[in-house]
Amino acid sequence: MSEKPPKPAKVLVYRHGLVTRITHWLNVVAISFLLLSGLQIFNAHPALYWGAKSTFAEPWLAMTAATKGKAIIGVTSLAGRKVETTGVLGYSGKAGREEARGFPAWATIPTFRSLADGRRWHFFFAWLFVANGLVYLFVAIFGGHLGRDLWPRKDQLSPRHVLHEIVTHAQLKFPKGEEARRYNVLQKGAYLGVILVLLPLMVGTGLTMSPGFNAVAPWMLDLFGGRQSARTIHFISASLIVLFILVHLAMVVLSGLWNNVRSMITGRYAIEVEGAGR
Amino acid sequence: MSAETDRRGWLKAAGASLATLWLAACDKLNGNAGVQRTLAKAEGLSLRTQRALQNRTALAREFGEADISPDFRANGSINPSDEDYRALAAGGFADWRLVVDGLVERPLSLSLDALRALPGRTQITRHDCVEGWSSIGKWTGARLGPLLDRAGLKPRARFIVLHCADSLEQTLDGTGRYYESIDLVDAYHPQTILAYDMNGAPLKVAHGAPLRLRVERQLGYKHAKYLMRLEAVEDFAGIGRGKGGFWEDRGYEWYAGI
Numbered sequence: 001m002s003e004k005p006p007k008p009a010k011v012l013v014y015r016h017g018l019v020t021r022i023t024h025w026l027n028v029v030a031i032s033f034l035l036l037s038g039l040q041i042f043n044a045h046p047a048l049y050w051g052a053k054s055t056f057a058e059p060w061l062a063m064t065a066a067t068k069g070k071a072i073i074g075v076t077s078l079a080g081r082k083v084e085t086t087g088v089l090g091y092s093g094k095a096g097r098e099e100a101r102g103f104p105a106w107a108t109i110p111t112f113r114s115l116a117d118g119r120r121w122h123f124f125f126a127w128l129f130v131a132n133g134l135v136y137l138f139v140a141i142f143g144g145h146l147g148r149d150l151w152p153r154k155d156q157l158s159p160r161h162v163l164h165e166i167v168t169h170a171q172l173k174f175p176k177g178e179e180a181r182r183y184n185v186l187q188k189g190a191y192l193g194v195i196l197v198l199l200p201l202m203v204g205t206g207l208t209m210s211p212g213f214n215a216v217a218p219w220m221l222d223l224f225g226g227r228q229s230a231r232t233i234h235f236i237s238a239s240l241i242v243l244f245i246l247v248h249l250a251m252v253v254l255s256g257l258w259n260n261v262r263s264m265i266t267g268r269y270a271i272e273v274e275g276a277g278r
Numbered sequence: 279m280s281a282e283t284d285r286r287g288w289l290k291a292a293g294a295s296l297a298t299l300w301l302a303a304c305d306k307l308n309g310n311a312g313v314q315r316t317l318a319k320a321e322g323l324s325l326r327t328q329r330a331l332q333n334r335t336a337l338a339r340e341f342g343e344a345d346i347s348p349d350f351r352a353n354g355s356i357n358p359s360d361e362d363y364r365a366l367a368a369g370g371f372a373d374w375r376l377v378v379d380g381l382v383e384r385p386l387s388l389s390l391d392a393l394r395a396l397p398g399r400t401q402i403t404r405h406d407c408v409e410g411w412s413s414i415g416k417w418t419g420a421r422l423g424p425l426l427d428r429a430g431l432k433p434r435a436r437f438i439v440l441h442c443a444d445s446l447e448q449t450l451d452g453t454g455r456y457y458e459s460i461d462l463v464d465a466y467h468p469q470t471i472l473a474y475d476m477n478g479a480p481l482k483v484a485h486g487a488p489l490r491l492r493v494e495r496q497l498g499y500k501h502a503k504y505l506m507r508l509e510a511v512e513d514f515a516g517i518g519r520g521k522g523g524f525w526e527d528r529g530y531e532w533y534a535g536i
Contacts, residue, residue, distance in 0.1 A: 036304070045410040052341065052404060054411040056349050110308040111301050115408065116529030117308055123536065124320040211406050212328040212535025215336040215495045227404060227412050 008272040013181060015269035017145060023136040024264055030129040031241070033121055036109035038238060039102070040118030046090075046102025048235055052226035060232070065091040065100035072098070130203060140195075149183060150192055156185040174255045180271040187251075194244050198237050205234040325533040335468055338494035341402045346477060347413040350405070352484035355456065358444035358504060366443070371488040376472070380439070380509035383430030390474060390488055396420040396428075399471050407498040408530065417492050419473035423466040426510070431462075435510035438465045439517055440491055443504040446524055458502040459514050459522040459532070460493055469494045472505065497534035499525045 016024075047059035059077075063085070066075045074090025076083050086092070092104040105111040109121055140146040155161060165186050168174070175184050183191070207213045208220045208230035224230040252260045263269035307313050358364070366374045371390060378386040388396075400418040426438070439459045447454035464470055471492050474481055481487040486503025493500050500523070514520065519527035526532045 041410065045407070052345065052412065053347050053414045056351065056411070106297060106301055109304045111305055119531065120314070120317040120320070123324060124317040127320050127323055210536040211338060211497060212332065212495050215338055216328065216331045218339055221339060227406065231410060
């Protein structure tokens with residue numbers, strides 16, 4: 001036993017404030033249901049356009065069912081190029097019970113087709129999401145979390161440092177010791193991008209699809225290039241959020257699942273201080 | 279079989295059954311009446327918030343001639359098979375009359391010519407289907423507000439129910455007949471018209487001939503087609519299945535401004 005090198009000391013630091021933790025988990029719930037119900041709504045007309053109106057013959061993205069010989073296949077067309085996506089996009093379902101639908105049953109709530117139900121889930125969680133987001137932003141801005149923890153420091157923005165972070169992340173080596181006390185620059189960039197760009201964009205483009213809200217803020221139609229453009233940006237922005245979630249979850253697992261999950265529950269995050277063995 | 283493939287197989291099976299459980303749980307939640315009641319509360323919040331932010335007469339965006347959709351989509355009933363409607367259509371709607379009754383001082387029965395003589399409005403607006411698509415069209419019609427003033431609403435009147443000629447679903451009790459309802463804020467909105475022309479020509483059957491509602495700050499299903507009768511009511515609980523419209527009776531929101 002004595003042959004082992006001395007274990008680095010673990011120090012528990014207080015990483016996440018109470019409001020951050022509560023709003024994080026409420027966001028998990030809200031965004032999960034928003035995604036599932038959003039895809040249910042998308043399935044009612046699985047095609048996207050640019051501009052004020054739909055140009056039915058020329059969607060830039062569409063998921064349809066088509067026939068190929070005797071078989072029915074799912075086809076996804078993107079900017080005029082067609083790809084066969086049977087079983088996932090356009091045509092999917094249990095063997096013998098396949099149907100024409102944009103996204104498959106496992107990606108929507110409810111699993112069966114119901115635009116009315118999808119809308120009810122979506123708007124309920126949209127309200128929760130907005131209220132939760134406003135609380136978070138208020139506390140993050142006025143409580144100093146945004147400036148203190150999320151805004152990159154000058155030394156983190158040097159090209160050398162950014163490059164170093166990219167290389168070490170690609171090698172799945174994560175900051176230790178004193179550097180682990182703060183978010184690294186890639187993390188800060190990702191969080192700020194989601195918090196200040198993607199999530200507000202979801203709310204803005206969502207509201208721009210509402211004919212009632214158009215009468216309140218017609219300038220938003222011009223900002224996003226029309227209602228169908230807003231629907232397109234809503235979809236792309238949601239896709240980027242899914243991408244963020246996948247990377248976020250991978251990073252959580254790779255950089256210490258239990259430590260990360262605990263810090264988002266109790267607030268305490270363990271960092272290893274090397275050379276200070278007990 | 280190695281321990282690794284064993285483990286992988288186990289993980290896969292566990293993942294698949296967790297996913298199945300999660301989906302079953304979602305559908306179960308969706309079918310729960312209490313959950314649905316809670317979710318439905320968002321509708322009232324959306325209505326009250328939008329009405330608080332909206333000026334009563336704030337207009338929906340209007341477009342130019344060049345923006346008109348060449349491919350305006352027709353949805354819902356596009357060729358009603360109801361016998362009475364077929365007979366009216368066969369006669370070029372010469373015998374068609376719009377009845378205005380319910381809680382009004384002076385019930386009306388108006389021909390198309392009489393409607394064309396009323397104060398009207400032409401507007402090029404965007405039609406947003408609840409499914410997600412939009413088309414732009416030019417509408418000309420009689421403004422609903424002045425028409426209601428002509429009939430004289432009684433003080434108890436709070437909603438205008440629009441009865442239509444088409445059955446979108448065949449039912450034994452008649453609840454498959456299309457109808458809609460709007461409140462007086464929308465009824466008196468300057469862009470709320472009973473449209474008889476679309477894109478400069480009399481309304482086609484697919485788009486609701488001879489008369490349809492345009493209520494521009496709400497989604498397409500509120501824009502009732504094939505209008506037969508406007509009824510001023512205090513509440514709509516006794517009409518259809520009681521939710522204020524054909525689609526409302528089938529789970530959609532009464533307030534379709536979102």
